[in-house]
Structures are given as C-alpha cells and as structure tokens.
Amino acid sequence: MHDIYPRSETAAPMRPAPRHRPRPEPRVAIIHYWLVGMRGGERVLESLCRMFPQADIVTHVAVPERLSETLRRHRIVTTRIAGLPFAARAYQKYLPLMPRALEEVDLTGYDIVISSEAGPAKGVIAPPDAPHLCYCHSPMRYLWDQYHVYRDGAGLVTRAMMPMLAHRLRQWDVSSAARVDGFAANSHHVADRISKYWRREARVVHPPVAVEDFAPVAREEVGDFYLWAGELAPYKRPDLAVEAMRRLDRPFVVIGGPDATMQKLRRQAGPKTRFLGKVPFETLKSHMARCKALIFPGEEDFGIIPVEAMASGRPVIAYGRGGACDTVIDGETGLLFRDQSVEGLMAAVEAFEAAGLGQADPAALVRHAAGFNEARFQEGIRASLAELGAI
Incomplete structure (x- = not known):
C-alpha cells in the first residue's frame, strides 16, 4: 500500500489531566473503490470524513488534484492497483485484480471499518474485533442486473472475456459480502438488490444531499420550460425526454x-429544445428554481437531481422505479409514471399538467427535500454503527 497524504503530526497544546481517562477516539478506516473525481459516491465519502475527521481512506487509485479539500485532508492509502501502468486512467481494466488487492490491505489496529461500495470495496479483511459496515450505493451493476447491457456495449475483446471474468467476480462478490457485519443501502431499490444478490438485509440510509445550496424563487419568476439536468448517459434515458418534448412541442432545456451525446440528441430535438451543455452551478441552480418541472425518466439507484429540484421548490416527473420511489411523492411533490417509453412520458407530462401539479407549494417541496440532508444521513450511519456495537 502507498500513502498519498500522510496525516500531519502537530503537537497538541498541554491540557490539565482529566480525573477519568476519556475513551480514546476509535481508529477508523474508510474503504472507497477509487478516487478519480468528485461524484455522488465521493460526496458520501466527504460526509463520512466529516463524521470521522481522523479516519484514513483506503482506495485502489487516487488522483489527488481531482479531489476536494475535505478528502485531501485525510491520509489516503492506495492498494497495489495504483502501481500498475496507466492506473489513473485505466483503473477499471484492472477490475479482476482488485479482489486480491483488497484482501492484501492490512487493517490491523483499526477499530471500525466502513466500506463505500459501488465498485470493489467491501472485500477487505477487517480485524476480528473491528465491526465492518458497508454503505452500498449499488451492487456492481456490470456483474449483476446490468451485466448484459455492459457486455453488449463493450469492445470485441472485453465482450469475449466478460463471461469468464464476471463468473469468478460474482463468486468473490457474494463471498466477500459474507464478511461484512452490517449493510446500509442508499435506497429501498438498492436494499432489494442486496437481498437478491447477496442474501443480506440492509438498513436504508439515504445519501446526503446539499439541499441548503438550493432555494425557490418567487412564483412569477417560474418559467414554462421543462428541465433535464445531469450526465447524458444512456441509462438515464435523455433520448426519451428529448423525443417526448419534441412531439409535445413543449419548451425544454437540457x-x-x-458533448458528443449532446450533439447526437440535438439532431433529434424539436425547435423548442435548448442544449446548454455543462454549466456553472449558479446557472444550474437558476434553472432548477425556474423550471416548470424536472424530467427524470431513467432508473437510478437513488438519484440526487430530483431532491435538488424539490429543494428548489419545483416538482418532478420521474420514472416510477429505483430511487425516485423513495424521493418523489406521487401526486404531491411530482408524478411517477410506470411506462418507460416516449408515449409513457408524454402521457405523464399531460397528466401532470391536467392535475395542476406545477402549482405545488414550493415551501412544502422544500420541507420534503430537507429530509434528505446530511444530518439525516449521518444519523442513519450512527444508528447502523450502533447496531454493530461500534459506537
């Protein structure tokens, strides 16, 4: 293992000796799959780091310049994967080597182990007396429910190798789940998949959303356009939204x-659709607060964007599977539709308008979104650790 950021050792000021020896702070190791940018999983990691400011982070690969100051303040230790050629860019190519790399990590001396799982992270071998809590964003999609999607989209060599490699990785994935003392899932959807693939129960602890960064505007400032926001990934189904808005002839902002995906979608878009590309946060925040509603037609494990829209005082039209079922109250904070097709989304928009859901009380939407804040997440993590006798 390699230290990226060793913790600085500064002398503490002298203090009077307490009458009773205080309980020492537990040594905490947080295992994260890889640190190559700041996305939803890394925001969860930041919150864990705020809970345990002296924790060490163990990861396969780290690119420090792409990380937040919060993460860089911690000692970051990498596995042997980081020493392989072009690991910072091609880390996912080394997936078959990651199980062994995790098992080589020496966690002797740690009192609590927390793994942040969406790629290989939970497979470390914790000390016998150190409870291991796994916070699961998702069981590895490319091994389980999305295996055939990933294989069909892979190159010729990868497509040929995947059946053999995935078979062995699934065996390791299940056996390593048995080493974990307790699971917390980011949504009921993920908890169901943990039960299905690993045969383990999981407490649902929704991830932290920075709801305080968003705010509604005056009602007269709300526009007549619908909004899409996020990564234009195929599984998020932006194609459904663009085509539905073209047929409905509604103003739409993406x-x-x-950029490559944006240009492809632009060719199928109607005249009332505008593509803004990647924008500064203030621009995103403004559009969130002024849209008629957010369109969210994909199936996600949790989905932070709908919560941000509701924190901005705006309702959501979402596909009624996955994490949206945890965040959107059908008929109150938005509308859930069950038919994931262009026609299904068109019908949902028309039903949304007929029901007058665009006039939902912004204050009520903000109150609902506040239930997904960082304090609630940290409360859930503490409760999960307490169940394991860790705190």
Missing part, C-alpha cells in the same frame, strides 16, 4: 454532457 443541461449536461458529454
């Missing part, structure tokens, strides 16, 4: 990249 925020997000990559």
Whole structure:
C-alpha cells in the first residue's frame, strides 16, 4: 500500500489531566473503490470524513488534484492497483485484480471499518474485533442486473472475456459480502438488490444531499420550460425526454454532457429544445428554481437531481422505479409514471399538467427535500454503527 497524504503530526497544546481517562477516539478506516473525481459516491465519502475527521481512506487509485479539500485532508492509502501502468486512467481494466488487492490491505489496529461500495470495496479483511459496515450505493451493476447491457456495449475483446471474468467476480462478490457485519443501502431499490444478490438485509440510509445550496424563487419568476439536468448517459434515458418534448412541442432545456451525446440528441430535438451543455452551478441552480418541472425518466439507484429540484421548490416527473420511489411523492411533490417509453412520458407530462401539479407549494417541496440532508444521513450511519456495537 502507498500513502498519498500522510496525516500531519502537530503537537497538541498541554491540557490539565482529566480525573477519568476519556475513551480514546476509535481508529477508523474508510474503504472507497477509487478516487478519480468528485461524484455522488465521493460526496458520501466527504460526509463520512466529516463524521470521522481522523479516519484514513483506503482506495485502489487516487488522483489527488481531482479531489476536494475535505478528502485531501485525510491520509489516503492506495492498494497495489495504483502501481500498475496507466492506473489513473485505466483503473477499471484492472477490475479482476482488485479482489486480491483488497484482501492484501492490512487493517490491523483499526477499530471500525466502513466500506463505500459501488465498485470493489467491501472485500477487505477487517480485524476480528473491528465491526465492518458497508454503505452500498449499488451492487456492481456490470456483474449483476446490468451485466448484459455492459457486455453488449463493450469492445470485441472485453465482450469475449466478460463471461469468464464476471463468473469468478460474482463468486468473490457474494463471498466477500459474507464478511461484512452490517449493510446500509442508499435506497429501498438498492436494499432489494442486496437481498437478491447477496442474501443480506440492509438498513436504508439515504445519501446526503446539499439541499441548503438550493432555494425557490418567487412564483412569477417560474418559467414554462421543462428541465433535464445531469450526465447524458444512456441509462438515464435523455433520448426519451428529448423525443417526448419534441412531439409535445413543449419548451425544454437540457443541461449536461458529454458533448458528443449532446450533439447526437440535438439532431433529434424539436425547435423548442435548448442544449446548454455543462454549466456553472449558479446557472444550474437558476434553472432548477425556474423550471416548470424536472424530467427524470431513467432508473437510478437513488438519484440526487430530483431532491435538488424539490429543494428548489419545483416538482418532478420521474420514472416510477429505483430511487425516485423513495424521493418523489406521487401526486404531491411530482408524478411517477410506470411506462418507460416516449408515449409513457408524454402521457405523464399531460397528466401532470391536467392535475395542476406545477402549482405545488414550493415551501412544502422544500420541507420534503430537507429530509434528505446530511444530518439525516449521518444519523442513519450512527444508528447502523450502533447496531454493530461500534459506537
């Protein structure tokens, strides 16, 4: 293992000796799959680091310049994967080597182990007396429910190798789940998949959303456009939204990249659709607060964007599967539709308008979104650790 950021050792000021020896702070190791940018999983990691400011982070690969100051303040230790050629860019190519790399990590001396799982992270071998809590964003999609999607989209060599490699990785994935003392899932959807694939129960602890960064505007400032925001990834189904808005002839704004996908979608879009690409946060925040509603037609494990929209005082039209079922109250804070097709989304928009859900009380939407703040997440993590006798 390699230290990226060793913790600075500064002398503490002298203090009077207490009458009773205080309980020492537990040594905490937080295992994260890889640190190559700041996305939803890394925001969860930041919150864990605020809970345990002296924790060490163990990860396969780290690119420090792409990380937040919060993460860089911690000692970051990498596995042997980081020493392989081009690991910072091609880390996912080394997926078959990651199980062994995790098992080589020496966690002797740690009192609590917390793994942040969406890629290989939970497979470390914790000390016998150190409770291991796994916070699961998702069981590895490319091994389980999305295996055939990933294989169909892979190159020729990867497509040929995946059946053998995935078979062995699934065996390791299940066996390593048995080493974990307790699971917390970021949504009921993920908890169901943990039960399905690993045969383990999980407490649902929704991830922290920075709801305080968003705010509604005066009602007269709300526009007549619908909004898409986020990464233009195929599984998020931006194609459904663009085509539905073209057929409905509704004003529509699309925020997000990559540019190649944006250009492809632009060719199928109607005249009332505008593509803004990647924008500064203030621009995103303004559109969140002024849209008629957010369109969210994909199935996600949790989905932070709908919560941000509701924190901005705006309702959501979302596909009624996955994490949206945890965040959107059908008929109150938005509308959930069950038919994931262009026609299904068109019908949902028309039903949304007929029900007058665009006039939902912004204050009520903000109150609902506040239930997904960082304090609630940290409360859930503490409760999960307490169940394991860790705190």
